[in-house]
Amino acid sequence: MKDTCTNNKQLNIVVLTGAGVSTDSGIPDFRGKEGVWNKEGNPEAIITRSYFMGYPKLFWAQYKELFKEKLTMNHQPNRVHELVKELETVGKVTVLTQNIDSLHQLAGSEHVLEMHGSYQTASCPKCKLAYDVNHINSNDIPRCTRINKKGNVCNFILKPDVVLFGDTIRHWKEAEAVLESADLCLILGTSLRVKPFNTLPELAKDNGARLVFINNEGTEFDELMDEIHLGHIDEGLERVLQAFKNDEERDMWK
Structure with a gap:
């Protein structure tokens, strides 16, 4: 070349x-037969900014189920x-x-x-600190573990670094x-x-x-x-x- x-x-x-x-x-292609948007329920109503902001714990439970293969498999x-x-x-x-x-x-x-964006990371909306997929997978509801100057843990619920509907x-x-x-x-x-x-x-x-x-x-x-x-x-x-x-x-x- x-x-x-x-x-x-x-x-x-x-x-x-x-x-x-x-x-x-x-x-799988998101819109293909085995894709995320063709799973049962109404995935496009879940993967939204408004749903995350209103129900972050429910959001994470359903997000992890929808993206289970992506989050747990070692794709190359x-x-x-x-x-x-x-x-x-x-x-x-x-x-x-x-x-x-x-x-x-x-x-x-x-x-x-x-x-x-990327599903490989999630970030703290408050501290802006990013966490990798291992942290996401090891916690049912991934939270920020940053310790501030006063010695307190942030504990804010992380937001996945994917562009949600509404982002x-x-x-x-x-x-x-x-x-x-x-x-x-x-x-x-x-x-x-x-x-x-x-x-x-x-x-x-x-x-x-x-x-x-x-x-x-x-x-x-x-x-x-x-x-x-x-x-x-x-x-x-x-x-x-x-x-x-x-x-x-x-x-x-x-």
Whole structure:
């Protein structure tokens, strides 16, 4: 692979990723048959900021049940995560992800913005101190154990570091900034149904980026794309990486 384009300008690559990127790691798509939103009851009414604020103890009991597999299983990065990391040999890569599993970081990606947060940690709304998944799993109702100057334990109930319904999406300004200078925007494993994340491809396009969509199915935004690869995400991403190795094809990414 080449480190720069033919004009010696470093490629700025932004990768937008969704649930389809992590399914091969054993994590079901939220909206799939085995996904969180298809579990019994009304999960979308539970995973809300208002429910957490009003009933934090009940929230945690139901949150842990809904996310039991994610919180207790040792999921590992798959080939797609590895290929996204490999893109760093081509140019400067920033990952903007809807996923809350932190597998991009585990695969070694250096610049990741988790737009919907992460279930790997929970933080104290009062002290802002973050705790890892081991602390979350070892307590029915995870609380802050920070000791203040007077020797008192905070004991505030933690809030999971995922974006709940009613929360503001994270890192929006940073996402806008990286898309302003993007040469190439890869869109992987997302149906682009969730707002405002689904507005990011158009923002990239407006700033002159080439859009390459790779997923097992299309979306309502297909006409916006410059290139579409339908099928297995790893195979489509392999083809994109191969294009960088071809001297005759590199010019199209400038």
